Amino acid sequence: MIREPLIFEISGSGKRGFLLPKLDVPVIDDILKDIPSREEIDGFPEVSEVEVVRHFTRLSQTNFCIDLGFYPLGSCTMKYNPKINEKLASTKEFLSSHPEASEDLTQGSLKILKMTEELLKNITGMDAYTLQPSAGAQGELVGMLLIRACLEERGNPRKIVLIPDSAHGTNPSSAHACGYRVQEIKSNESGTVDVEDLKKNMTEDVAALMVTNPNTLGVFETEIKKITEIVHAKGGFVYMDGANMNALIGMCRPGDMGADVIHLNLHKTFSTPHGGGGPGSGPVGVKKELEPYLPFPIIETKNGIFHLNMERPKSIGRVRSFHGNFLVVLKAMVYILSLGPTGLKEISEVAVLNSNYIRKSLENDYHLKYKTLTLHECVFSDKIQKEYGVNNIDIAKRLIDYDVHPPTMSFPLIVQGALMIEPTETESKRDLDRFIEAMKKIAQEARNNPEVLKNAPHVSYVRRLDETSAARNPVLRWHKNRNDEIQGS
């Protein structure tokens, strides 16, 4: 395959990729007189339209993506992204709406937001939603801010947030951003929250427990009711991370388990594309008690007309400008309406079936630290292959040679050398079987020919990349003159 240069390297003085209409107002010559202006931007690209189109088309062909094949990245819910989502999100009336336009001119957009809130309430059993958070992590931040605001009003914001050792890194980071100290809760031998450890740590200094259900092993917290009761008994709140909602949709609802706050990842469970790392959307659902603290504005309906209510004296405030990632919310709404109640339940049924099929098919080839029943994902490790000097990274890189995207690596932290596999519900048996076959071949190769794994991938656009030197000697931008690069900062 042709090596695609950086755009800066094919730039040629005077070339244009786009023309503006001629300026049609009289020119004010000395307009820049009192303003610090710049002549031209040194090194900025100058290329033609066709060069831009080829540049990005060629680069696109070096990406693996869900439209191309199986992408079992655990905890990321890489399901197929329906094309109708994209089409309806490019409706002109939505694309061209200004966020500061008055309510009477944007009733359609407000209706989309309100309808989505209602749908999410019913799906999750929560009482109210904000759609403002831009992604899951911002949703977590909002959730923890709500809890803190409510506790402050009760007189004591408390000091500690409890988080299981299997949690995503965003959980402790979000809790910390709200001024809380993080206390880790141990997992027991089945990989779930150790209830005794929770009891011991759940004091009146604890503001909340952040729990992911099913957890990052794909295991449902069977004692979730008991867990939430323990937290509530001491006046704490339960934050439920909805990253794994794909396992539960239509089957059970966080609101019925005792969760006080949850966030959803619309770019995971609700099929809006990931876009190579966003935009996502992280709506936060709450029980009544926390509703007064939601970010403003709140959308209200009066006589069928939608209004933005800014008068929210207890609100934690805004977490971003305007109304959140509106188009992402719209895509999620389209998805929910296209599936209906039966289709939504089918998501979790098939996602869990696919995951268990993979687990069963590979259980003799890869080590499974926790034998507990899993739902939408399963976490193997490289323990067996380690005996041959092969680790989980080698396994992942070899999968690339078999045209499959690798699973999530080295997470959760409670499984050493983890390979976290989440197939999602949209995959065919043929694709699942191809993956299983590749994994079995790799297990065989690990025994017979470990070198082929350690040198993988062999057929990709680039081969294994040196991540250590990238961090040690960071080159974070192109420079006209190579000597200008940052040296080991």
Next chain:
Amino acid sequence: MSYISLSEKDKKEMLAKIGISSVDELFCSIPDDLKVKQKLDVPEALTEPELTRQIEEIANQNSYHHFLSFLGAGAYSHVIPSVVDYLSSRGEFLSPYTPYQPEVSQGTLQIIFEFQTLICQLTGMDIANASLYDGASGAAEAALMAHRLKSRPKILVAKSVHPQYREVIRTYSRNLDLSVEEIAYSDRGEVDFKDLNKKLDEDTSAVLIQSPNFFGVIENIDNISALTHERQALSVVVVAEPVSFGILEAPGNLGADIVTGEGQSFGLHLSFGGPYLGFMACQKEFLRQFPGRIAGETKDVDGKRGFVLTLSTREQHIRRERATSNICTNQAWCALRATIFLELLGKKGLKELAWQNIQKTNYARDKITQIKGIKPRFRGACFNEFILEFENPWADIDTFLQEKGIIGGLSVEEAYPELANCVLVCVTESHKKEDIDRFIGHLEEACQ
């Protein structure tokens, strides 16, 4: 609709392999009393034609697009070349995850690397990240970053910074031993230097300003940064209208330590406020406290150039509660659109775009402020927005203009009660001279 790819036969074979007879058995870890007994209370499934019809009916309840509009205030109407929509709709860009496996994500990674370079060139900074959520959360992340670097308890934020950005800064900092104090604005609509001088003390971590500011006025970054540095604080510059980079001196060349802002103007539709694009850049000595994902260049085992996500020891998945930010998913696809936009316009195109914005805006401002009953509220130089002060009640004028099919601007009275009857007007290259003249004509009528 259903997006399932298993046949009944497939399902049977898979259940047999697992050794169970029904899918229900896989859910036996969920206690019965938690299971949903009825169907979810959502509407029955719709087919594509039904869904299209329903969504289009809702879309038709929007009427903003019928108007000639002069709204800006952090969301700008600019040209979007067809190449941007075309290329960004490719499945290879829409449907991959964050590039955790670099060997199969070189497209995304090289584009992030190019985006970082473009942002550095525009801002005059050494390093940039892969994106943040939007300008407002970017401003908040910059304030927290400056606080980590300086460990002083106070941040000064200019009152001329976008009101929503200031709200987000307050939300992000509310539990972090960090107080936010505001700096007044002058008659010119710029940062009030006297007030800054008074408040900028040894407790101040950073001074955060916006330029062009919320009033459209270009700030004196040079002088503000110099005073800020004199007091050993950091200079943070927020840019909500990045088209201005095409013609205004880069903040990095005027003393800024951190530059952050909103990239919506670069190829993103207005979209009722999102998804937009936060960007952030800083001087290299602050790298370790920099938030967000960063792509870096490296080599593969054959010595070929390639790109990876790097310096992740700053990030939440490694450092957990000690991370520089909790951000994970960002706005990568929006950064892709901005990259296509900027590379297409290029050196000459971006400059021309900025030139047209400043020319048209000043043409409009000069003409409008000759109308009796309308005054420019501030005298400072502006880029593509300005504040008008009306003698007669704005509500009446607004109604009159709307009857003529015009949205004349945004009343700023709610955010600035002292600016009664003041309106923020935005003019971009998307307005033809005849649009501006029609606006002027109706303003004259309205003010008679």
